[in-house]
Amino acid sequence: MTSVRTALVIGGGIAGPVTAMALGRAGIEATVHEAYPSAAEGSGVTLTMAPNGLAALRWVDAERAVEEVGLPMRRTVVTDGRGGRIGAFPHVAVEPVTLGLWRDDLARVLRERAEAQGVRIVYDKRLVDAEQRADGVLARFADGSTASADVLIGADGIRSRVRTLIDPQAPGPQVLPLLNLGGAARYAVPDADPEAMYFVFGSRAFFGYWVQPDGRTAWFANVPDHRPTSYAEASQIPRSQWLHRLREVFADDVPARQVLAHTEPDDLVAIGSIESMPSVPRWHDGRMALVGDAVHAPSPSSGQGASLAVESAVQLARCLRDHPDVPAAFDAYERLRRGRVEKVLRRGRQTTSTKTVGPVAKRMMRLMMPLALRTFLDPERTLGPEQRYRIDWDAPVATELAAGRS
Known part of the structure; x- marks a missing residue:
């Protein structure tokens, strides 16, 4: 006690x-x-x-309250900046499912x-x-x-x-060489699966998105940048300036350029460099x-x-x-x-x-992804143990430690 x-x-x-x-x-x-x-x-x-x-x-x-504000995400689709599909895979077959929010x-x-x-x-x-x-x-x-x-x-x-x-x-925290930005576009990517997350390996940067029931597209962008930028510094730069930069970075990539074209400055957030x-x-x-x-x-x-x-x-x-x-x-x-x-x-x-791989690596990714998803990148193998982890509140902690579970 x-x-x-x-x-x-x-x-x-x-x-x-x-x-x-x-x-x-x-x-x-x-x-x-x-x-x-x-x-x-x-x-x-x-x-x-x-x-x-x-x-x-x-x-x-x-749990229920969080589920009410999230969207179930049951699969991930990976594409290149031309809209070509690199691969697609279901999420780990476990309940509850991953939520995007x-x-x-x-x-x-x-x-x-x-x-x-x-x-x-x-x-x-x-x-x-x-x-x-x-x-x-x-x-x-x-x-x-x-x-x-x-x-x-x-x-x-x-x-x-x-x-x-x-x-x-x-x-x-360690600073990683990627800027992290995100927002909501007043636009729904046509024919997008409502229960899928989309990852786009663009020509110059990485773009992720999903389409919401309200007709908007939630998105985030990771842009290579070796100059560390804190959240405070990123917040001092006008959002319109960030949006202009992103539209240049993703000018050749679909659907990123369309999503950004329908994003207003007030709907963008600049987090600064990714940290861990x-x-x-x-x-x-x-x-x-x-x-x-x-x-x-x-x-x-x-x-x-x-x-x-x-x-x-x-x-x-x-x-x-x-x-x-x-x-x-x-x-x-x-x-x-x-x-x-x-x-x-x-x-x-x-x-x-x-997310920072070059054009040669992206071509190799396209070739290798189907095999990888059946072998070493299989979600059940790579993420299954991580996502199936469950806490038993009622069990004595000493029993868990004795079993070596973590």
Whole structure:
């Protein structure tokens, strides 16, 4: 039985509300502290929630709410910039199916579910420091206020303040040589399969999209660029300028050029360079621990960022539930999670590297893809174990650790 009764969760994006809900189910009262003054609507673009992530949301009674704002994605179609099909493959045959959705919709729904379960979310609370004491943690915020609880959980994203409090020498995110942009076009790509994701290896850059029931096309673009660009820097560039650049980059590629032609500047979001986390040496210290992107942010190409965050939130709560000693609980949590998430981190980096291949490699891809999809790129073989992973909330954590499952 846990000795923990209260928790401070730092970060109100995706991992934070799920962590608070999972802790609540474990009998721990959690309060979420979000740095921004209000709910950050419109931040981010599209993402996917994999079957393993949706299954984990079931344990915090949020699966149905997320399904209502997502679109089922049952297959992926890969084409070149001329519209020629390189390959197509079904997604892993497992329920629930992968969802395509907007990040702000996902964050909103999770906040709403958390608040409906009694979780308090406090805004404009940017963490600056934390003091560990024998009986808990005292958090200090930029506005001069403080808060205390038995434990503090850092769900504060890829630039986590909690990560640097746990380990001042902790690594920061690695920048990948691709810009990440996205948006919605007031246009539906003709004859597009409504349950398919489309990946386009264009002449100069990578383009992804799916068509929504409202007649719009949700899209994202990854453009090679070796100059690191932060989200803040990308946001300072006018959206019309970004859109002009994208229309030049994809001028020879279909249907990217048509989608971009029907995109308005206000419907575009520039994220900046793609980032992912390297292996983080210290996941916890004393009464503080990390969850989600703060400790294991994969490249967006993995399709697992949100799902891994949800899994870790649930597993962290289970470990605190089952261990009366906080450091032992956090150690069990890391043992359950590290191996699994680092496999996904490696796969995400490998997938991202394929988005920068040159024309010769693209020709080889066209020739080899049919064979590859029947052998080493078979979705069941490459993604099946990853997406079939399921958490058993009711099982003792000790039993899972003894079985060596991760």
